[in-house]
Amino acid sequence: MNAMNLLPLQVTVAATAATVILALWAGSGGGARGAVRSAILWIDRITTGVAAVAACLALTIAVGAGLWQVVARFATETPSVWSEALVRTALIWMAFLGVALALRAGALVSIDVAHRYSTGAVRRALEAAALAAALTLLGIMFWFGWMMAQRVQFQEMAGLEVSMSWGYAAIPIGAMFAMVGAVAQFLDHRSEELETAV
Numbered sequence: 001m002n003a004m005n006l007l008p009l010q011v012t013v014a015a016t017a018a019t020v021i022l023a024l025w026a027g028s029g030g031g032a033r034g035a036v037r038s039a040i041l042w043i044d045r046i047t048t049g050v051a052a053v054a055a056c057l058a059l060t061i062a063v064g065a066g067l068w069q070v071v072a073r074f075a076t077e078t079p080s081v082w083s084e085a086l087v088r089t090a091l092i093w094m095a096f097l098g099v100a101l102a103l104r105a106g107a108l109v110s111i112d113v114a115h116r117y118s119t120g121a122v123r124r125a126l127e128a129a130a131l132a133a134a135l136t137l138l139g140i141m142f143w144f145g146w147m148m149a150q151r152v153q154f155q156e157m158a159g160l161e162v163s164m165s166w167g168y169a170a171i172p173i174g175a176m177f178a179m180v181g182a183v184a185q186f187l188d189h190r191s192e193e194l195e196t197a198v
Contacts, residue, residue: 012139019179020132023186027124037187044184048104051177055097062090085159089167096174103134104181106190127186134182138175145171 026036069083102108114126149168157164 008140008143012136012143015139016132016135019135019183020128023131023183024124024128027187040180041184041188044104044180047177047180048101048184051097051100051174051181055094055101058090058094058097062087062094065090082159085157089157089160092167093170093174096170097177099174100177100181103178104185104190106185131182131186135179138179138182142172142175142179145169145175 022036023040026033026040065083065086069080069087072078072080072083115123118126145168149165149172152164152168155164156162157167
């Protein structure tokens, strides 16, 4: 493995370890711990709200462009050259921003059997391991998504005539929002379905 591929992994692992340690430290108690926890949850409220609005806007754009594509093709018999690319790009943005919302709500697949039958330190260790795995994956997505967005900045999307970076930028931006959501979920659980599941 060359140094170019090893560096992102090293940085991601170090940042993940630091973030998990910070989250474990801020997870309980008052004073400075409570202040850090409150600050992270305040940032999360803003970022989750922005991600939700942007994901809904992306879905609205995709529906509108898809509707126009159908009307143009069948009603006017002049297919639109831009609508398919816009639908695809909007759906990509919606999906990557939606990951942040799903992580924050605790709606992604989890190890619910282990979570349900563990308590105390074991449960917290499982949650910390899940957070570390999520942050590692999201960190790698951020790093390589950023590199891809830079690499394709001079290429244009067919039909839209805008830089392909606009499509690839969904990966690092969505990963950033999702990282905040993952840490906030660790600090303030919103996965009631685990406790009520039968």
